[in-house]
Amino acid sequence: MGLLTNEHSRNRLIKLLLAHDTKLCCLSYIAGVVWFLALAYQPFNAGTYISENALLPGLVESELPPMFTSAFQIKDEIHTEVHRDKKLTPQAWIYKKFTETGLETYTHNFSLIYPFRSVKSQLVTGENVYSILRGRRAASTEALVLSIPLRPLMNVNKERPATHGGIALALALAKEFKRKPYWSKDIIFLFTDFDEIGTLAWLDAYHQTESEYIKANDLPARSGPIQAAVNLELPAEDVSYYNLLLEGLNGQLPNLDLVNLVVRLCRREHSQVAIHHSMEKRRHQFSDSKGESWSDFKLSLSTMLRMMWYQASGAPSGNHGMFHKFHIEALTVQGVVKKKGSHDDIITSARIVEGVFRSLNNLLERFHQSFFFYLLPSTNRYVSIGMYMPAFEAEEVLDKVKEHLQEAAKDDEFEEDEADVNNPANQSVLSIVPIVLVSLLLAWMAHQGPELLMRIMPRFRIHTEDMVIYSMLAIFTAALMYPKMMIRKSSNPFLVIDWRLLKSVALIGQTLALACVALLNISQAFFLAAFMVPVTCSVKPSKSRILRWIQMLALVMVSLLVLMYFVGLASAWPQASTLDLLFKGYANTKHLIFLGLMDAYLFNAWSEMIGTAVIFPLWLLFWAVPWVDPSL
Template identity: 40%
Template sequence: GVAWFLALAFPPLTQRTYMSENAMGSTMVEEQFAGGDRARGLARDFAAHRRKSGALPVAWLERTMRSVGLEVYTQSFSRRLPFPDETHERYMVSGTNVYGILRAPRAASTESLVLTVPCGPDSTNSQAVGLLLALAAHFRGQIYWAKDIIFLVTEQDLLGTEAWLEAYHDVNVTGMQSSPLQGRAGAIQAAVALELSSDVVTSLDVAVEGLNGQLPNLDLLNLFQTFCQKGGLLCTLQGKLQPQDWTSVDGPLQGLQTLLLMVLQQASGRPHGPHGLFLRYRVEALTIRGINSFRQYKYDLVAVGKALEGVFRKLNHLLERLHQSFFFYLLPALSRFVSIGLYMPAAGFLLLVLGL
């Protein structure tokens, strides 16, 4: 069983990824986002207002979202922790979420997409907020949207995301106390969470592991990787570069390291980003992080914005939820995957030995 599992990263047990959803099979769209300067300016304003207020600048976000033509709403929430958090040693956490809705001009509000940026108490994520607002202004000027788009900025990281999702779906799973949402869009088809530490990134790292090891539909990951390749963006998994040569031993060994890191992330049961909470509600989602580990590559906010624009334009074409590709898989690299039919026998042998 151990030998089988270790061999999963080697061809021919790995397969090349491919797009199963016909509506997302082609990337022949022309991305027009050019709001890099606007995104940087908004990021600076957001960071300045946050330093001044010491919390999420709710009034500034409301005013800025309304200025680009969004329907803007807020939600307050609080949560009593069963134990104090590690940083501030507090039991009660409260915050406010701000979200704006871009209504689809070509359809009724029955379906929607979400672009979300989490803001923790110690990291402002200001560049991601600036890019979100710049994309909202750009999307507002387009007429081809068939789904509502929700631009969500959450406070307190995952707590804010969970509070908003519980209120949106009218459930209370965690005992969160929150105000009801005053504005809603359609059923959420897909979501992308964005985290940027700088206005210049060297690569985009994709997180797929969700709560209790849940994974998004593989087509969503394939879609983002395709637009990264189209724009020349370096895309990584688990912070690791993709192996270039799978015919030598080094490539599969590097893939095995990435695969084992993914298994450990799933085994922890913790969401590896805000997207992991969306998966609980049957919403396919990814978290995209801009990192600065590879100094030989540099990309600005325009390149990142164009990749996100392409992803949302293709998701806008969906006629139904993503369902044709895999939900159970392991990834030795972004371009290769191991299906459930190949890794379950290895897990079965290991369980058999433990049972004996």
């Protein structure tokens, strides 16, 4: 305690920390990053388990017919139907078939108002189809949803595969489920148009909420509160493995029990299951192998980073992400086709889906016992929030250490100059107020810029994506020049910029921002901290022009616009030549920024707001530090 209470000892400690602050900060940052990545190593994480005993996945036995010939017949029918016109989706055919089964079947119309005026047809209409199987043992007090997106053949690609097998499977299961007396929850078979847009329109109508740009008609019929949902994307061909998509809007994840349930039932059918196409070794999926080798660690780390990559975007990885917005646990199951290896036919897929819904039928309350915040290095291992938050705090402690050291250094200088009251270099809070205000103004322009562009865009014949990226580049260019313009106009000697105070304020803001983001989207906070923290903590005024330009270049490299370009390059890799890679990276960056903006308008995604209204103004504060004259 003497070290803390004795002023002389405390000053010695502060001076010692100031002398070695760079070494301590670098050590804490490296330790935090290594610790976080090491969590993918199997001895440092935990094995998955079912927390909700009511799910009873091991006791669910399939009651489907051994041959299940109706599924194959329906699959042939839907194949013929969708090939009649590759531009259309088969809503009429689905409505007719479900009506013939005796279920309540309805259509649901909605319209999308395009946010930007540059498009000639601002109104896009769509139609959903849904059918309700009423549970015999309940009075429509709870419901489960099986969702299948409708995609015309002409729009099918690798990221948005065909779902005709899922349509056939849903219709075949509806006929079988209707015969069973044990359903205590209603089952809703939902077929959505325009993927996430149609899903959100139906959910808005179901919960009687409204969106600004998605206008949905009222539903003619509904059930009770939805407990869980499964979005099924199954092709017509036999699948090689099942790919799970978990990430929802703003980085939300489904309850871990739902993920474990699907994985357990896939393994019961001896089917391979992956997370974002990261395949484990087959012996690890069906055994309790230790997985402590270097190759196993690399695979686990790759799987965890893939999941973090998708989660960091804040965009939903599938239609299931719209259910998270309404506190409904949901995930997407994709069937992936490969030429080589074993294949599972539609009967295997039907048994998995049947098992999931029969397990969910046992739920007595909402999912709550397992984790909502986690990372998955494999399908049978998890990293909980209690495991990764200490590692993230160790990575971010660099901000806190630097912040306190800046304050300590400022106090020391203040004591030395205290006798000279009239010293023109005495600095105050007022010296940094103009920089803070200009930073907030530029951030407001970046955040509200697209809204302002909507009013003038019809006058210019420029593509929407180009207009958005040009406006971002213009604001970024102005941001690069604002410190030089402000410092030149700071002629008052009593208002010389206190760079230590400015940096302390920026560090406090960065620490609070990253900590808040980490509670909601750990992946987004981790990647931001990994790139920004070491650069922002090391910037300071310098008499050396070379060192000052190096700091400025490093700050530009960790700016949001440049980081987005790096993301575009990573998504474009590989290309035939370096020039092709650079151009493709620019095109991807332009598209990613536009999609982030559309998600903000249509789905109320937070990534665009966090980037422009939180991270960007903080970066502007750091950008002003190297411009200050170090002699003042």
